[in-house]
Amino acid sequence: MLSKVTYKQLPTHNGSRTKPCHRKTKGVCVIFLVIFVLGVGLHRAGFTHSFLGTRKCASYSLSTTGGLPTHYTLPSGDKIPSVALGLWKAGKNQVGNAVQAAVESGYQHLDGAWIYGNEAEVGAALKRTNIPREDIWLTSKLWNSFHDPEDVESALDASLSRLGTDYLDLYLIHWPLALNRDGSVYNQALTDDPYPTWKKLEELVDKGKIRNIGVSNFNIRRIQNLTANPLKYPPAVNQVEINFWFPQAELLAWSKEYGLLLEAYSPLGGDGRVGETLSVPVVKEIAAELGITPAQVINSWHVQRGTVVLPKSVTPCRVEENLHITKLPDELFEKLETAAISHEPKRGVNPSKSWGIDFDIFD
């Protein structure tokens, strides 16, 4: 049995209904209807977003992953696509459309998690697209309260059934924190030594339910702690926060040396900092020089650094924009890299306090 964990769901639309027209007000209703239909049409085409300036979709001419890797090869031999659609905070009645827009634009990689609470909608959208299962890379993550080896398989099964599949391409330990089943006090033994959890994951690889396993939010010490065990399958990836404000150059260099692929989460800076990221002068200068958008500069920079990039958007035109990346000329890449590593690094995501644990999860 899976224990219940609470998570914050994004505010969703209320699904309000239009009242039927009465005779007297019919004319007014028709006018409103015309405005409404026009509005929906313009909205779908992205016009209202750009007109209102809230969800702007910039114009660009990029339509390839010019010169940058489209995939990385994992130790299993599987090829993981270098750009994924992130699914955190992709709320109800939005995430399905975003997944559909992504698949239709050519995305082959979705980054989800059980805790995001949207796997059923993602699965339903995938079913609608009719995309063959083998053409899409599905990642999910084991939540903190299911680290006990006895809980791992049922947690995985819950994700598989919601997504409507019988295997995942990648399953990650979401955080290096094992909570007790009721989600309250943390389990110190399993937090200090995740090997029992890992062995269970290895077993599920052998059972064919997962193709690759990895970790998320692990620092070097925690990776070394895990890999000091006799692992059958070493972690295939480590998914961590990487963005302009928190470029993680040291972890990246260490991971490359160790042969561990990093996945960059909150690549645009996350919800709260995306505007700031896209307004950094050097980012804007490079965008103007290359005729691409600031988001494309940032996404390209990530893949050029050798990481998978996981931009999240529920805005169809942005979803498409984020897929198109290109190799930055060396001097522009270096300029951006220098700017990113020259300021005080500032993390955007650290839930330690909200979990009420008495240590920093990143220490």
Ligand SMILES: NC(=O)c1ccc[n+]([C@@H]2O[C@H](COP(=O)([O-])OP(=O)(O)OC[C@H]3O[C@@H](n4cnc5c(N)ncnc54)[C@H](OP(=O)(O)O)[C@@H]3O)[C@@H](O)[C@H]2O)c1
């Ligand atoms: N493993 C972990 O613990 C962990 C933690 C955090 C995130 N992640 C993964 O990483 C993914 C991305 O991280 P994130 O969601 O924190 O941050 P992000 O992708 O850096 O930023 C998302 C924000 O950027 C906006 N945006 C996206 N593309 C844009 C564009 N082209 N132009 C302007 N604005 C744009 C989105 O708005 P709209 O949606 O409104 O378009 C949203 O507000 C998550 O979805 C999740 O898959 C994993």
